[in-house]
Amino acid sequence: MTTKVKIKKLLGKLNRLIDSDSHDHARHAESLEKVCRKLKSRQKLLEELLCEAKGEKAARKIAKNIAIVKAMRKKGIEALREERRQACS
Numbered sequence: 001m002t003t004k005v006k007i008k009k010l011l012g013k014l015n016r017l018i019d020s021d022s023h024d025h026a027r028h029a030e031s032l033e034k035v036c037r038k039l040k041s042r043q044k045l046l047e048e049l050l051c052e053a054k055g056e057k058a059a060r061k062i063a064k065n066i067a068i069v070k071a072m073r074k075k076g077i078e079a080l081r082e083e084r085r086q087a088c089s
Contacts, residue, residue: 003045007065010038011072018079029083036076043069 014035017028046066053059 007042010035014072014076025083025086029080032076032080036073039069039073
């Protein structure tokens with residue numbers, strides 16, 4: 001399933017960006033923002049798929065993926081806010 005692979009890639013990228021200290025703050029914030037936007041679009045796509053899901057098992061699987069993407073987006077947004085705070089000070 002290609003969406004699963006893309007989600008894993010985005011989540012991995014987000015984790016690397018959150019944990020990385022080597023980037024300068026502005027560039028790091030820009031990268032975080034890009035990943036968060038991509039996760040948002042992926043979340044919308046998954047929500048559309050959930051509406052079209054045929055079986056209960058498939059719907060649960062999609063809902064689980066939505067929850068994961070939502071949590072990672074939230075974590076990314078928090079990291080972005082912190083990064084912007086650090087850039088200002």
